Amino acid sequence: MTTPLIGIDIGGTGIKGGVVDLASGALLGKPLCVATPRPATTGPVAEAVALIADKLSASSELAANSPIGVTFPGIIKQGIVLSAANMDKSWLNQNISALLTNRLGRAVEVVNDADAAGLAETHYGAGAGVSGSVLMITLGTGIGSAFVVDGQLVPNSELGHLEIDGFKAEARASAVARERHGLSWDKYSSLLQRYFLHLEHLLSPELFIVGGGISQRARDYLPKLQLRTPIVPALLLNDAGIVGAAFNVNQQKGRTGVSDHHL
Incomplete structure (x- = not known):
């Protein structure tokens, strides 16, 4: 236990x-x-x-x-x-x-x-039970990312900084960018389509998970995306960071094989 x-x-x-x-x-x-x-x-x-x-x-x-x-x-x-x-x-x-x-x-x-949120979602949330690679993207002030392969985190992926059409992705496709530029859901979805197609081409994950506060509006944009890869909203919402932080320290403890008192 x-x-x-x-x-x-x-x-x-x-x-x-x-x-x-x-x-x-x-x-x-x-x-x-x-x-x-x-x-x-x-x-x-x-x-x-x-x-x-x-x-x-x-x-x-x-x-x-x-x-x-x-x-x-x-x-x-x-x-x-x-x-x-x-x-x-x-x-x-x-x-x-x-x-x-x-x-x-x-x-x-x-x-x-973002890595913590990805760990939480892949082990307890929308990515639980999915083998292979899972890519979580958080849409907020910027764009965060977490890349998890067979349950193991590839840390610090920072995929919001990918350049697309001469701009950092998060400058155009973050949730804050949508609000700043007054984009309709159709226009915003077209930007997300470009971004996720690029990610799909580079990494070919088994599943995309979309997090951040805007994931609660997933019905307004996710159905408009046309990808080979399934894409779903995150489930753990505001608890994901807390859960992922605890999961990560437990995983590190198990990996090193030391006691709680001497981690």
């Missing part, structure tokens, strides 16, 4: 966390949320994460000093922050995993936020 773990999702506007039942991917109780500090520098953000972790640690479902999974909106490589578009630039080149491990006094594993 897998012991539940804490997942914490750091976002540009809010930081939320919950205790995750890793057997089902469900949250045990309501998530906790605080506003992301402004400016979103390392110290205040770490304190906000610690506040949520401390409150969630009171849950009787958790093992003492169990590791914590955290997401961050940027490229993370071996614990180092390599981009921070919606966070303060003080995060760049910081070892966020070490910083949070030191502040919380327990092992912390950090993963890119």
Whole structure:
């Protein structure tokens, strides 16, 4: 039986966390949320994460000093922050995993936020049970991506930065770009068609999953897309980052074969 773990999702506007039942991917109780500090520098953000972790640690479902999974909106490589578009630039080149491990006094594993959502969807959501490669695309302020092959994450894919017709894809096809340019659903769908056809040509996934807040309007655009690859909306919505963060730290723990106390 897998012991539940804490997942914490750091976002540009809010930081939320919950205790995750890793057997089902469900949250045990309501998530906790605080506003992301402004400016979103390392110290205040770490304190906000610690506040949520401390409150969630009171849950009787958790093992003492169990590791914590955290997401961050940027490229993370071996614990180092390599981009921070919606966070303060003080995060760049910081070892966020070490910083949070030191502040919380327990092992912390950090993963890119879109990657966490992709892990959650492929193991508990719209991609559960699908073999081969699954590509999740999140349409929001920009375009995030997560590429998962036979359950294993290929990290930091950043496919929103692909250039199409001379522009970064997210400059034209993100949810915010649709609003900014006042695009009809038909016009927006044509841009998404171009983008997903390009992804299909490059990667030939078994399944596309579309996440982000706009996935709740999937009926307005997904039926208009003509692809070989099935494309479906995400299921876990706002919980995906929390669930994926907890799943990732549990996966890393299993891979290294160390105890919760010494991850």
